[in-house]
Amino acid sequence: MSYPYPLVVFDLDGTLVDSAADIAEALNRTLQDWQLPRVPEATVLTWIGDGVRRLVEQAFDAAGSQTDLDAVMPGFMRHYEACLLRSPRLFDGVEPALQALQARDVRLAICTNKPSALVAPLLQHFGLQAVFAVVLGGDSLPERKPSGAPLRHIAAHFGVAPEAALMVGDSITDYRAAVDAGMPVALVRYGYPRGLDLDTVQAVAVMDDLQELLAL
The missing domain is CATH 1.10.150.240 (Putative phosphatase; domain 2)
Structure with a gap:
């Protein structure tokens, strides 16, 4: 499907x-x-x-x-x-969700404000380095989230219009970046959603588990 x-x-x-x-x-x-x-x-x-x-x-x-x-x-x-690697863990549902999206030939990318030098070791720790075709850190481009520039950059890399892609995040920073980029956004409840009312926010989905992405 x-x-x-x-x-x-x-x-x-x-x-x-x-x-x-x-x-x-x-x-x-x-x-x-x-x-x-x-x-x-x-x-x-x-x-x-x-x-x-x-x-x-x-x-x-x-x-x-x-x-x-x-x-x-x-x-x-x-x-x-x-x-960096003291005690990080993947949230429940992350691995099966990523595997299922890959199985559907969805291209996956990361857009984080974490310094780029620290992103690769973290992904490697979880064996996820090959899952994401593009990884942008907070210092990869002149602008970072909440600017939509990094999201537009990633979409352009894949030749996908921003409005045809999906941003998945947990914070108002992610939400504002998606809005600025003109990209639909899905949000998770379990993260660090400061400043964001998840009950009223305009999003494609608000999820308790990343596997809910598969039902979209």
Whole structure:
């Protein structure tokens, strides 16, 4: 059976991979480096999605610190890399959903705001590196989500009109990127959906399990 979308573009953290604990640990180690108190993982969840610099900026703002971010970021990136594979897990339903979409000859891509150098090791950890034909990180192009530019770039790579493809994400950042790109969007409930009312949002689907994509 053919699938209505020839191309599906996925967000990574909060959509495919539960990496919140590892991101929180990297951030907390960075705060400790600067003699600032650690913060709960639940708080860090509300800051994830707009890229690493914005993540660190929000944490230091919340701590009342005026430290220059340019001085903080190298240390954070070292911690981020060190914590990358501490305890990430695929959300339930991710592997069977990806396999089923592949079986229907759907092209799959990733559009994440995670630094591109850290995306490949994570995909390799789960044996997913061959699943995605295109992978864009937050530093792959001049613009990142919530700009629609990365989604338009991916669609153009496959020769697919943005409105014929599907974006799958969990956050308002993903939603805004899809709207800006003119791409239909499906959202998951289990991720880090700060700032997004999943009960009223205009989406193709709002899912508890990625396998619900197969019923579209």
